[in-house]
Amino acid sequence: MSSRSRACSLFALILSFMSAGTMLESRAAFATSDAVRNQLAKKDCVRGKFKDYYRQAEGGDPPAGYSGRVYKLSQTYPNQLSPMENYPWLKIGFKDGGPVDPRAYLQALLDYGLEGNVEVDFYVEDNKKRKWYGMPWMDWNTEVASDWPGTDGREFVHGLTHEFDSSGQTLSTLQNTFVDTWSNGYFNDRAAFGIGQVYCDPDDPHPGALNPDPAGLNNMANGSFVIKLLFSTVNEHQLPIVKNAIEWNAHVYVNEDPRWRNQGPISRYERATKLIRLIQIDVSVRDERSTTGWLMGTFGYDENAKGATAWKRMVPLGLQWGNSPKVTYVETCSGPNGPCDRKKLTEQWINETAAKELTTAPLNFNHLGYAGRLAGPVDNPKASCMGCHQTAGFPGVAILPEFSANGGLLKLDGAKQPQTEQSFRMMYYGDVASGVVFSDVQLYSSDYSLQLSMSLQNFISLRCTPKAQEANAPKPPICGQLAQWGAAQRKAIRDLMSFGTPGPDGAPIPPKAVDR
Numbered sequence: 093m094s095s096r097s098r099a100c101s102l103f104a105l106i107l108s109f110m111s112a113g114t115m116l117e118s119r120a121a122f123a124t125s126d127a128v129r130n131q132l133a134k135k136d137c138v139r140g141k142f143k144d145y146y147r148q149a150e151g152g153d154p155p156a157g158y159s160g161r162v163y164k165l166s167q168t169y170p171n172q173l174s175p176m177e178n179y180p181w182l183k184i185g186f187k188d189g190g191p192v193d194p195r196a197y198l199q200a201l202l203d204y205g206l207e208g209n210v211e212v213d214f215y216v217e218d219n220k221k222r223k224w225y226g227m228p229w230m231d232w233n234t235e236v237a238s239d240w241p242g243t244d245g246r247e248f249v250h251g252l253t254h255e256f257d258s259s260g261q262t263l264s265t266l267q268n269t270f271v272d273t274w275s276n277g278y279f280n281d282r283a284a285f286g287i288g289q290v291y292c293d294p295d296d297p298h299p300g301a302l303n304p305d306p307a308g309l310n311n312m313a314n315g316s317f318v319i320k321l322l323f324s325t326v327n328e329h330q331l332p333i334v335k336n337a338i339e340w341n342a343h344v345y346v347n348e349d350p351r352w353r354n355q356g357p358i359s360r361y362e363r364a365t366k367l368i369r370l371i372q373i374d375v376s377v378r379d380e381r382s383t384t385g386w387l388m389g390t391f392g393y394d395e396n397a398k399g400a401t402a403w404k405r406m407v408p409l410g411l412q413w414g415n416s417p418k419v420t421y422v423e424t425c426s427g428p429n430g431p432c433d434r435k436k437l438t439e440q441w442i443n444e445t446a447a448k449e450l451t452t453a454p455l456n457f458n459h460l461g462y463a464g465r466l467a468g469p470v471d472n473p474k475a476s477c478m479g480c481h482q483t484a485g486f487p488g489v490a491i492l493p494e495f496s497a498n499g500g501l502l503k504l505d506g507a508k509q510p511q512t513e514q515s516f517r518m519m520y521y522g523d524v525a526s527g528v529v530f531s532d533v534q535l536y537s538s539d540y541s542l543q544l545s546m547s548l549q550n551f552i553s554l555r556c557t558p559k560a561q562e563a564n565a566p567k568p569p570i571c572g573q574l575a576q577w578g579a580a581q582r583k584a585i586r587d588l589m590s591f592g593t594p595g596p597d598g599a600p601i602p603p604k605a606v607d608r
């Protein structure tokens with residue numbers, strides 16, 4: 093065969109791959125139907141086995157004398173998808189992958205998320221209108237305090253987990269010390285179906301079963317919805333607009349300074365019941381009409397807003413349905429600290445009045461997210477809602493460019509020079525389609541649910557340890573899969589170091605020599 097004909101046949105081969113690819117693409121355009129999800133769903137699932145809160149029955153239970161209500165994880169996940177309701181947001185039309193009236197769309201999401209839940213203080217199992225659920229394994233959560241595993245886990249009053257701590261001056265010029273964020277997410281029945289499939293056997297999670305159809309994208313069904321309440325230990329002297337906000341009791345850290353706690357010992361993570369205030373509400377929804385398949389939006393509490401109740405004084409801040417992947421930092425922001433002109437970011441809506449008010453003293457929320465993309469006041473200013481959330485998957489990966497191993501190699505500095513290394517940073521501001529993995533080191537997508545990817549990581553952190561296995565606990569297959577994954581990653585890196593390097597006889601270096 094001449095080299096030319098070989099080239100031709102190679103070309104033909106590439107063409108045939110391409111057409112196979114196109115065929116797959118057109119098939120995938122038809123998202124898995126409810127009927128198929130239901131037909132392939134596992135039905136003999138075991139329910140009720142997950143812990144409710146941090147160190148339950150291991151010293152973390154409410155102290156004697158505590159007379160308040162104790163959080164119970166709503167975990168009777170449905171084995172069948174209940175039909176889509178006539179959701180209020182479906183009435184709003186879409187154009188170019190986003191809603192024609194984003195403000196009305198966002199409000200419809202909030203109203204749905206609050207309906208029946210407000211009356212029961214978000215003890216959602218009591219909701220009279222519809223069923224709501226929580227994510228397993230958040231009782232043992234490692235999110236912020238990575239040196240003290242599990243300590244971010246659910247407190248026992250409302251099941252809130254510990255999140256970002258805001259240092260002095262972050263929220264207002266009157267805030268001089270650290271304040272801590274505590275939050276919880278609540279999933280509707282359509283989202284809970286997917287969670288229940290992943291955890292059909294509580295001792296043997298299958299991250300790839302979020303969609304029971306192996307031929308479909310690993311995503312939640314259309315109409316899946318999550319509402320997340322974010323509370324802060326901040327008070328009205330530190331942040332005047334939290335006056336008359338929703339106040340809950342929660343069993344949270346006595347000392348609010350993470351620098352002090354992190355030095356240990358673990359007794360510095362002591363908790364006590366305190367009042368905390370609702371300052372932000374996040375919502376996210378699977379809507380197949382969106383560019384990415386998801387929309388994410390946020391509200392902030394403002395005591396000066398119109399509204400008879402604190403829930404009504406939650407002011408919409410913005411909604412995102414994509415990251416506007418081609419828009420680099422310099423195209424919107426004039427320097428590392430802005431100002432940023434958001435007009436080019438067409439896959440989001442920002443409430444400009446609210447955004448301006450947030451920066452007016454004494455308020456000090458002087459940021460949205462990366463290059464003007466949407467992020468909440470208690471989120472990282474170098475992130476965006478969809479930027480962080482599209483990374484959700486198993487195994488988990490860095491949720492921000494600065495956190496990735498490459499962040500150090502590229503000398504990324506989000507605070508001083510966010511305009512540099514755009515080819516790498518902008519990977520985080522692409523538009524990952526619902527159910528597709530973000531990175532080639534991930535095996536399964538968790539479809540924008542960072543709680544699901546964290547939940548799986550939390551499971552692994554206790555159930556795959558040699559100690560757990562010595563104790564004769566069942567050995568979940570996911571542990572073996574992760575071990576194999578680790579070996580494959582290491583081999584891939586070794587191979588890359590020697591690929592194409594000839595050995596002494598001109599042949600490649602034998603793998604054994606490389607493996608040493």
Ligand code: HEC
Nearest residue numbers: 277320374388389390467468471475476477480541542543
């Ligand atoms: C810096 C990264 C980051 C940014 C930015 C971010 N989130 Fe999240 N979000 C997380 C993590 C991590 C979790 C899971 C931990 C938790 O809920 O305790 C989460 C959880 C959630 C959940 C609960 C459902 C789930 O499993 O993901 C919702 C809803 C949510 N975020 C919405 C939003 C919205 C809306 C925005 C933008 C206003 C936003 N997030 C911005 C990191 C981020």
